[in-house]
Amino acid sequence: MAIRKRRTLLGITQRDLSEVAGVSLRSLKALEAGDANPSLGQMIKVFDALGWKMALEERGK
Amino acid sequence: MAIRKRRTLLGITQRDLSEVAGVSLRSLKALEAGDANPSLGQMIKVFDALGWKMALEERGK
DNA sequence: GGTTGAAGTGCGATAAAATGCACTTTGTGG
DNA sequence: CCACAAAGTGCATTTTATCGCACTTCAACC
Numbered sequence: 001m002a003i004r005k006r007r008t009l010l011g012i013t014q015r016d017l018s019e020v021a022g023v024s025l026r027s028l029k030a031l032e033a034g035d036a037n038p039s040l041g042q043m044i045k046v047f048d049a050l051g052w053k054m055a056l057e058e059r060g061k
Numbered sequence: 062m063a064i065r066k067r068r069t070l071l072g073i074t075q076r077d078l079s080e081v082a083g084v085s086l087r088s089l090k091a092l093e094a095g096d097a098n099p100s101l102g103q104m105i106k107v108f109d110a111l112g113w114k115m116a117l118e119e120r121g122k
Numbered sequence: 123g124g125t126t127g128a129a130g131t132g133c134g135a136t137a138a139a140a141t142g143c144a145c146t147t148t149g150t151g152g
Numbered sequence: 153c154c155a156c157a158a159a160g161t162g163c164a165t166t167t168t169a170t171c172g173c174a175c176t177t178c179a180a181c182c
Binding site: 124125126127128129130131132133134135136137138139140141142143144145146147148149150151152 | 181
């Protein structure tokens with residue numbers, strides 16, 4: 001997933017990110033592993049911690 | 062929210078959208094009302110039904 | 123005023139997410 | 153090989169989202 005790539009690029013551990021984002025380490029691991037259907041709030045926290053924001057786009061065709 | 066605007070623009074009811082998207086009417090109402098912390102799957106279904114997709118952007122500054 | 127369709131809302135039941143904990147695996151440096 | 157840090161994973165528990173249902177509100181129309 002993109003999360004891991006971004007996180008490693010920032011040179012921080014899962015623990016670091018989970019603390020900055022304010023989600024549990026367990027949840028972050030699940031999120032990175034892709035075996036999760038996270039809540040919007042959960043995602044926003046993590047994305048925000050990674051310097052990302054969510055946006056809507058037209059789905060081409 | 063943007064969902065309602067889009068939906069009314071399409072000229073469909075909440076019931077219509079909920080059925081097309083595959084989520085319960087109750088959930089869609091909550092989603093439009095903004096009193097929800099929906100799951101990613103839930104949002105994708107609705108956004109997809111509205112011709113939208115989600116994207117990540119750099120958070121300015 | 124009565125009827126109808128769409129939308130808003132509260133509540134209880136259930137499915138699922140989020141968490142904590144214990145443990146395993148993997149890599150890295152001594 | 154050993155020690156340590158980071159990551160992966162299974163499980164039990166707690167919390168929360170999702171859903172159905174009943175009821176209310178509101179507007180349009182006859």
